[in-house]
Amino acid sequence: MATFEDNLGGRLQLLAPDDLTSDQKKLYSQLQDTMVPWAKKSGFQADTFDDRLIGPFNAMLRSPLISKALMEVTAAEGKHTSLSEKVRQVVILTVGAVWQADYELYAHAAVGRQAGFDEATIQALVAGQKPASLAREESEAYDFTHRLTTTHQIDAELYEQAVVTFGEKGVVDMICLAGQYMTISGLLNTFAVPAPAAK
Known part of the structure; x- marks a missing residue:
């Protein structure tokens, strides 16, 4: 039976940490170390009670190497923007x-x-x-x-x-x-x- 948490993936199933490939796990760890704490500090939700990523982050796990590069652009923008x-x-x-x-x-x-x-x-x-x-x-x-x-x-x-x-x-x-x-x-x-x- 689908739960409310499952619905947070939209058309995608929320990926559980234990089900990730090696490249997905690397991206997942990066997002858990950077974006999830930032989200909590900012007042919005980026993961579920059982540590599955939501928002764009769940989708990004489907293409972890390109998404990792996208997150590097995000970090560079935050650091170097005028x-x-x-x-x-x-x-x-x-x-x-x-x-x-x-x-x-x-x-x-x-x-x-x-x-x-x-x-x-x-x-x-x-x-x-x-x-x-x-x-x-x-x-x-x-x-x-x-x-x-x-x-x-x-x-x-x-x-x-x-x-x-x-x-x-x-x-x-x-x-x-x-x-x-x-x-x-x-x-x-x-x-x-x-x-x-x-x-």
């Missing part, structure tokens, strides 16, 4: 809202609260709306990311404004971050991964 944490969360939540990726929005709503956004701002971003409360850089990050993820083009005016505000490095950083979360959202939506129910 973007503030609030700008980063605006970018991530904007992508998640365009993709309507439930787990991503659930997780990064929690991270956004940790970054200092109030609940009204978080809920507007989750709903795909631009909050009036955003600071200038956050507002421009929203415009840039929303345009990129909906039209896939950046017009000259928006480009010039982004370069003035973030510099060329910052523009590249925003694009890489948005692309990273398009991949995550693609995993979540393809496998119909739900957000855990509120407790």
Whole structure:
């Protein structure tokens, strides 16, 4: 009989630690050492009571070597980005809202609260709306990311404004971050991964 925990995999069975291949076990250990503690600290769930991974992490176990490289990109972005944490969360939540990726929005709503956004701002971003409360850089990050993820083009005016505000490095950083979360959202939506129910 299926349990609530099983449903957290969406179209995929949640893999048990004892059933993993050697490469999967290496990725699993990396995720348990990095992403699961970060999730708990941030206020969202990334594993089950019996240590099975949920969210995009369960899907990533199906292709452990490529997913390991993706996590290396994630670590590099966090370490070397020129973007503030609030700008980063605006970018991530904007992508998640365009993709309507439930787990991503659930997780990064929690991270956004940790970054200092109030609940009204978080809920507007989750709903795909631009909050009036955003600071200038956050507002421009929203415009840039929303345009990129909906039209896939950046017009000259928006480009010039982004370069003035973030510099060329910052523009590249925003694009890489948005692309990273398009991949995550693609995993979540393809496998119909739900957000855990509120407790």
